[in-house]
Amino acid sequence: MILTRGAYALPGTSLAYKTGTWRLQRPVHRHRAAPCHAACPAGEDAQAWLARLDEGDSQGAWESLVSANPLPAITGRVCHHPCERACNRGQFDQPIAIHAVERFLGDQALANDWPYPVSPPSPAAPEVAVVGAGPAGLSCAYHLLRLGYKARVFDALPEAGGTLRTALPPYRLPRGVLEAEIGRLLNLGIGFEPGVRLGRDVYLDDLRRQYPAVFLALGATRPRPWDVAGVVPAELHQGLELLKEWVSVGELPKADSVAVVGGGNTSVDIARVMRRIGVPEVHLITHRALPHPEVPEDDWMPAIPREVEQAQEEGVVFHPHTGVRRLVLRGQQLLGIELVKMKKLVQPDGSLKRVPFEGTEKVLRIEQVIPAIGEMVDPSGLESLLGCQEFLLVDAWGRVAGISGVFAGGDMRFGAGMVSIAIGDGRRAALAIAAYLQGKEPEAEPVKTIAYEQLNVNYYDHAPRAEPTLLPVAQRVGFAEVEGGLDTAQAAAEAARCFSCGSCLSCDNCWNLCPEPAVLKLPDEIPGQVRYVFDYDYCKGCGLCARECPCGFIVMEDEA
Amino acid sequence: MSTQEISLEELRQRQSRFRGLEAGHRACLGCGQALAARWVLEAAGPDVVVANATGCLEVFTTPWPESAWRVPWLHSLFENTGAVAAGLEAALKVQGKTAKALAFAGDGGTFDIGFQALSGLLEREHDVLYVCYDNEGYMNTGVQRSGSTPHAAATTTSPAGRARLGKRHLKKDILAIIASHHIAYAATASIAYPEDLKRKVRQALLITGPTFLHLHAPCPLGWGHDGSLSVEVARLAVQTGLFPLIEMERGQVIGVMPLRTIRPVADYLKLQGRFGHLFRDDPRAREELEHLQALADHNIEVFNLRADRPDPADSEGADTVRRGRRRF
Ligand SMILES: Cc1cc2nc3c(=O)[nH]c(=O)nc-3n(C[C@H](O)[C@H](O)[C@H](O)COP(=O)(O)OP(=O)(O)OC[C@H]3O[C@@H](n4cnc5c(N)ncnc54)[C@H](O)[C@@H]3O)c2cc1C
Ligand SMILES: Cc1ncc(C[n+]2csc(CCOP(=O)(O)OP(=O)(O)O)c2C)c(N)n1
Ligand code: SF4
Ligand code: SF4
Ligand code: SF4
Numbered sequence: 106m107i108l109t110r111g112a113y114a115l116p117g118t119s120l121a122y123k124t125g126t127w128r129l130q131r132p133v134h135r136h137r138a139a140p141c142h143a144a145c146p147a148g149e150d151a152q153a154w155l156a157r158l159d160e161g162d163s164q165g166a167w168e169s170l171v172s173a174n175p176l177p178a179i180t181g182r183v184c185h186h187p188c189e190r191a192c193n194r195g196q197f198d199q200p201i202a203i204h205a206v207e208r209f210l211g212d213q214a215l216a217n218d219w220p221y222p223v224s225p226p227s228p229a230a231p232e233v234a235v236v237g238a239g240p241a242g243l244s245c246a247y248h249l250l251r252l253g254y255k256a257r258v259f260d261a262l263p264e265a266g267g268t269l270r271t272a273l274p275p276y277r278l279p280r281g282v283l284e285a286e287i288g289r290l291l292n293l294g295i296g297f298e299p300g301v302r303l304g305r306d307v308y309l310d311d312l313r314r315q316y317p318a319v320f321l322a323l324g325a326t327r328p329r330p331w332d333v334a335g336v337v338p339a340e341l342h343q344g345l346e347l348l349k350e351w352v353s354v355g356e357l358p359k360a361d362s363v364a365v366v367g368g369g370n371t372s373v374d375i376a377r378v379m380r381r382i383g384v385p386e387v388h389l390i391t392h393r394a395l396p397h398p399e400v401p402e403d404d405w406m407p408a409i410p411r412e413v414e415q416a417q418e419e420g421v422v423f424h425p426h427t428g429v430r431r432l433v434l435r436g437q438q439l440l441g442i443e444l445v446k447m448k449k450l451v452q453p454d455g456s457l458k459r460v461p462f463e464g465t466e467k468v469l470r471i472e473q474v475i476p477a478i479g480e481m482v483d484p485s486g487l488e489s490l491l492g493c494q495e496f497l498l499v500d501a502w503g504r505v506a507g508i509s510g511v512f513a514g515g516d517m518r519f520g521a522g523m524v525s526i527a528i529g530d531g532r533r534a535a536l537a538i539a540a541y542l543q544g545k546e547p548e549a550e551p552v553k554t555i556a557y558e559q560l561n562v563n564y565y566d567h568a569p570r571a572e573p574t575l576l577p578v579a580q581r582v583g584f585a586e587v588e589g590g591l592d593t594a595q596a597a598a599e600a601a602r603c604f605s606c607g608s609c610l611s612c613d614n615c616w617n618l619c620p621e622p623a624v625l626k627l628p629d630e631i632p633g634q635v636r637y638v639f640d641y642d643y644c645k646g647c648g649l650c651a652r653e654c655p656c657g658f659i660v661m662e663d664e665a
Numbered sequence: 666m667s668t669q670e671i672s673l674e675e676l677r678q679r680q681s682r683f684r685g686l687e688a689g690h691r692a693c694l695g696c697g698q699a700l701a702a703r704w705v706l707e708a709a710g711p712d713v714v715v716a717n718a719t720g721c722l723e724v725f726t727t728p729w730p731e732s733a734w735r736v737p738w739l740h741s742l743f744e745n746t747g748a749v750a751a752g753l754e755a756a757l758k759v760q761g762k763t764a765k766a767l768a769f770a771g772d773g774g775t776f777d778i779g780f781q782a783l784s785g786l787l788e789r790e791h792d793v794l795y796v797c798y799d800n801e802g803y804m805n806t807g808v809q810r811s812g813s814t815p816h817a818a819a820t821t822t823s824p825a826g827r828a829r830l831g832k833r834h835l836k837k838d839i840l841a842i843i844a845s846h847h848i849a850y851a852a853t854a855s856i857a858y859p860e861d862l863k864r865k866v867r868q869a870l871l872i873t874g875p876t877f878l879h880l881h882a883p884c885p886l887g888w889g890h891d892g893s894l895s896v897e898v899a900r901l902a903v904q905t906g907l908f909p910l911i912e913m914e915r916g917q918v919i920g921v922m923p924l925r926t927i928r929p930v931a932d933y934l935k936l937q938g939r940f941g942h943l944f945r946d947d948p949r950a951r952e953e954l955e956h957l958q959a960l961a962d963h964n965i966e967v968f969n970l971r972a973d974r975p976d977p978a979d980s981e982g983a984d985t986v987r988r989g990r991r992r993f
Contacts, residue, residue: 114732119689121731127694159988563900566985567975601987612986617859618896620699621688625676630989640673640688647694647885648893655986661893 120643124621128646130661132615134635137555137607137657141203144191147174147244147528148550151188151203152608158206158600160632163593166600167210168222174528175247176240178215178286179269181208182278182588184525185409193606196557199570201603202591209596215285223247225294226255232296233538234259234316236303239267240524241322241515243287244531245538246295252539256295257316261302265291267324268516269524272348274374275584276381277412304486309511318510318538320503322531325496325516327483331366331476333429339437344375344477351378355583360472362386364442366429368393368406369522372477373413376421379475381582388469389416390424392447392459404449407522415587418578428461433468441470482517496520502537502547503530512538555607555657564614564655568602571595605656609635615650615659624650683711690733691725695892697856697882697899698722698798702769704859705796705880708866711736714753715767718746718774721805721884722798737764746770747782751791758792765870768795772813773803776837787846787875794869794876797839800884808887812837815907816960817953818939820887825942830953835960843877844916851877852912857900858983861910861922868912881908889938901933904980906961909968923972925981927965930958 139152149170157166170177181204192200213219232255235242243265246256264270265287269278291297301307303323312319328343344365351357363384365376368391379387394400396410406413406425417423424444431443446465449457481495490505491497496519499505503512514530515521521530533547540547574589581587591599615624615637623644627636651659671679677688685706692699698721706713714737717723723740726733741749750768757764768786770779775797786793802820803809810823815836819825823832843851849872854862862880869876883899885892902908903922907930910922931954934940943950943957965971972979 114727114730116732116735117687118731119687119726119728119733122689122691122728124689124691156988563981564984564986566977566982605988610986611989614986618700620692620696620703620895621690622684622703623688625673625680627671627676628679628681638673638676640677642673643688645694645892647895648891649695649895652893653896 123642124645125623125640125642128641128644128664130646130648130663131641132639132644132646132648132651132659133662134609134637134658135660137553138551139606139608140191140193140554140556141188141201141606143552143554144187145173145529146187146523146525147180147184148532149173149188149207151201151207152603152606154210155201155203155206155600155603156605156608157632158210158596159603161597162632163210163213163596164217164219165632167214167219170207170210171214171221172251173532174525175221175244175290176211176286176524176528177207178211178282179240179278180525180528181205181211182282183269183273185523193555193557193560193604194602197562197565197604198567202571202573202599205571205573205591206596206599209591209593211286212282212590215282215289218289221289221293223251223293226250226253230255231317231542232257234312234319235322236260236312236319237267237322237324237515237517238262238265238297238299239322239324239515239527240269241324241527241531242267242320243290243295244528245320245322245514245535246531247290247293248532248535249538250293250295252535254539254542257298258295259298259301259303259307261300261305263299265297265299267322268326271326272345272352272371272374274348274352274378276377276581276587277374279584279586302486308486309490313510317542318512320531320534320538321490321497321505321511321513321517322515322527323482323487323517325480325482325522327481328477329479329481331478333432333442336432336434338432338434338439338474342475344371344475345480347475348375348378351382357382359384362388362471363473363475364388364390364469364471365475365477366390367477367479368408369477369479370408370412371480373408373416373421375475375477377412377416377419380419380421386422386471387420388422388424388471390427390429390442390444392428392449393425395423395425415575419581420578428459429474430461430466432474439472439474441468442474443468480516494519501533503534504537510541559657560604560606561653561655561657562604564612564653565604568598570602571599607657609637609658610656611636612655614653614655618653619644619650620647621645683707685709685711685713685734685736686726687733687735689731691728692721693884693886693892695885695895696721696725697884697895698771698800699725700856700895701798701862701880701882704856704862705767705769705866705878706736708863709765709767709794709870712763713737713765713767714757715739715769716741716746716750716753717768718770718779719743719805720771720774720798721800722769722771724805743774744778745782746774746779747784747786747795750793750795751786751789754791754793766791766793768793770795770797771804772797772799772801773811775799776812776839784846787843787848787877790874792873792875794866794878796878796880798880798882800882800887801836802884802887804884804887813839815957817943817957819942820939830942830949831939840879840911840913844913846875847916848875848877850912850914851879853879853881853908853910855881855899855903855908855910856883857896857903858910858922861983865912887939889941890936894936898933898936900984901928901936904928905930905933906965906970907933907957909964909970911968918968921968921970922983923976923979924965924970925972925975925979927971930954930961
């Protein structure tokens with residue numbers, strides 16, 4: 106049979122016609138930070154490490170995690186995890202249990218002794234002085250090491266760990282975990298000088314002379330003084346002091362009824378400790394509200410919500426929006442406290458003021474009152490630095506104004522107060538110190554995040570969040586850890602729930618949905634490498650791939 | 666291997682799945698029909714011969730001297746695809762070849778003009794899979810109404826004006842007519858659910874004898890939506906109940922894709938210019954909206970589309986993705 110011209114064409118010859126010339130917009134791959142990443146005070150990119158875990162590489166996931174936070178077994182237990190409140194999945198069903206997976210990876214690293222991805226510093230590298238071996242100081246030292254510098258850490262106490270060691274109750278942070286993680290960190294080649302107190306054994310000026318840069322991370326270790334209209338009961342013990350004692354000896358003298366005053370972590374912990382040592386009646390008095398989704402967040406008591414919940418389970422009686430108006434004393438003996446309801450109200454000038462409501466007073470009969478209204482920087486030896494401030498004022502990189510080469514972070518600067526914030530401060534300060542030593546300005550980190558609306562959630566299915574098991578209340582005695590960990594399958598399932606906001610999920614959607622097709626898939630899977638390429642010779646720029654990308658990883662850009 | 670080590674030409678030839686329709690075709694941006702044809706051929710594989718009626722698919726794939734097809738392909742008239750496919754099948758049989766004959770046509774070529782040949786094909790029990798790419802109008806010739814155009818949609822021959830708000834008549838119930846031919850398998854599918862679509866193609870090809878697939882394929886040009894929305898529009902057609910995904914054997918419904926969350930028809934309609942007049946402040950527009958909602962509700966009732974519990978194969982589970990792959 107003879108086919109005449111015009112009657113046939115060879116297969117696939119349409120490739121000769123480049124439909125890409127029609128295009129007004131082009132699709133491009135664009136990574137954007139996931140909200141969990143932007144919200145993590147320590148600077149962790151949870152999206153990135155959840156992705157490694159989802160690929161089945163738990164060690165790779167841990168390595169990615171510790172590129173920002175060297176203490177995941179610790180933060181996985183005690184961090185207030187604002188990442189989870191920012192998590193896009195929270196708008197779909199429930200946020201990823203980021204802290205629980207973080208703990209899982211931290212514990213895996215301890216169990217398997219995975220080496221930190223850090224090489225020991227060269228002997229010739231400049232050495233930076235770090236004062237304070239709490240999370241801020243340790244994080245700074247670790248990141249200095251990562252950046253090729255040496256670090257020497259001084260602390261007044263005989264052991265490293267800061268408040269984590271002295272005051273964080275072991276039922277939330279078992280000492281074995283703390284020892285193991287901090288021990289591994291110090292073993293990386295961080296110099297540690299215990300028993301050296303700044304302002305007594307060594308002075309800032311000496312350090313500035315001996316070291317090219319100094320990072321101060323002394324924490325806020327002094328309890329804020331408390332009285333009621335100038336009156337205090339005899340035998341007053343601060344919550345923080347009692348906690349430290351319980352943490353180190355495991356016992357405390359006990360009363361029959363106690364009221365703890367304050368709404369932060371210290372107050373909730375000392376209340377829980379009181380229950381653990383057997384005090385039948387424990388009250389907690391706070392000016393603020395209980396954490397609840399329907400209450401504006403700035404009114405929540407500052408303690409971590411899940412700790413409040415667990416304290417309630419353990420029988421601590423909370424008195425929100427309540428203040429102590431008067432101590433009911435018979436001579437020196439405390440009979441009770443007079444409480445009054447109060448609220449934060451907007452004043453005519455727009456400011457907020459706590460207003461006690463007359464007529465709501467009541468007397469609570471208790472034997473002991475324990476103040477825990479916050480901590481402040483111990484100013485001894487720091488007078489010249491602090492001036493009349495309660496906290497140190499630093500810029501976003503931790504640079505102390507007016508003193509070159511001195512950096513600070515963690516609880517001693519204004520606005521911190523959480524472990525992950527201290528870790529982030531240490532990390533940023535290390536970057537700033539490295540820049541300072543190289544005579545440069547530190548480079549700002551990009552923060553553009555991807556919103557829920559920029560995802561295509563049609564491609565995700567609902568799945569319940571992995572909830573760690575909690576110790577039954579009856580078994581919550583002494584140092585027994587309350588919260589359990591996830592098992593391997595639970596951690597993997599949680600990683601698989603992650604939307605991968607702003608990063609390629611390798612789901613094939615663009616490859617499947619391009620009508621041309623102008624999306625091609627690379628033959629081999631290389632972790633971290635995007636597997637799809639746009640063939641701009643044929644892409645017409647319809648935008649379908651961008652629209653149907655579940656993770657918002659494709660954006661359309663105008664052609665020049 | 667990365668893009669530095671391989672040219673795009675080479676990469677295109679080394680894709681890990683069969684591509685029956687090549688790039689360089691002239692479909693509009695975001696054309697649902699181009700996408701649908703890609704998937705049908707991907708599932709049907711290379712061992713097929715296609716008869717294709719006149720219409721967009723034929724025109725945009727074969728501007729002489731080029732062809733976007735990578736399978737043997739034959740152009741038929743608008744009205745005789747069924748007959749041409751029947752002849753193809755008979756010829757293949759005589760030659761002792763195992764290739765499967767496919768017939769492709771638009772809704773105009775299926776519901777209206779080619780219907781007689783299609784009916785004959787089914788009645789004579791030819792071993793042919795007939796695929797109707799339903800873009801609900803005669804699009805190739807400039808968006809005229811067809812028997813498949815939904816009620817109240819505006820086309821150039823059913824404009825929305827003072828006298829009438831779009832098409833006066835209903836969308837023809839083609840599947841009921843197909844069902845009455847008593848064939849072994851007929852199904853509807855949508856470009857919004859590619860895995861479901863491909864499964865149905867494979868299912869049809871298991872059968873010796875006539876089978877029929879009705880694919881919902883949005884037309885950005887004729888429906889008046891952005892090309893980027895084609896899949897979204899197709900998904901909403903399913904999730905509102907306006908385009909139920911069903912399977913039939915011998916005329917009996919044997920499976921439906923359950924709807925987990927039923928969306929109001931307005932969600933689907935308001936994305937499309939052809940229904941824009943239904944959102945005017947006009948009592949007749951409100952009435953037509955209610956009418957279309959009633960048609961969707963009717964489908965939901967007749968086909969029992971409401972999911973009683975979430976299911977991985979329902980309207981929200983069936984398109985789920987996982988890292989590194991689709992879920993199914
Ligand atoms: C009871 C309690 C519970 C808490 N619970 C939580 C929680 O659940 N989650 C959370 O995120 N945060 C919690 N916090 C807060 C958290 O512990 C701190 O934010 C964090 O430890 C601050 O780290 P840092 O490194 O800045 O200071 P610190 O951890 O306080 O470390 C400071 C270090 O500096 C040393 N130092 C102090 N002065 C000197 C000096 N003059 N010379 C030498 N060394 C000195 C100290 O010995 C100490 O080791 C809690 C705090 C308390 C008190
Ligand atoms: C008998 C006949 N009448 C009219 C035409 C003109 N014509 C060519 S394609 C077409 C419309 C095709 O519509 P449809 O089958 O729905 O396919 P679509 O283009 O919408 O994909 C028409 C009317 C023709 N080719 N032959
Ligand atoms: S879904 Fe995953 S990537 Fe997105 S915010 Fe939550 S944890 Fe981060
Ligand atoms: S779907 Fe294809 S043609 Fe459309 S923008 Fe994406 S790559 Fe280009
Ligand atoms: S007119 Fe419609 S069906 Fe035809 S090529 Fe364009 S989008 Fe596709």
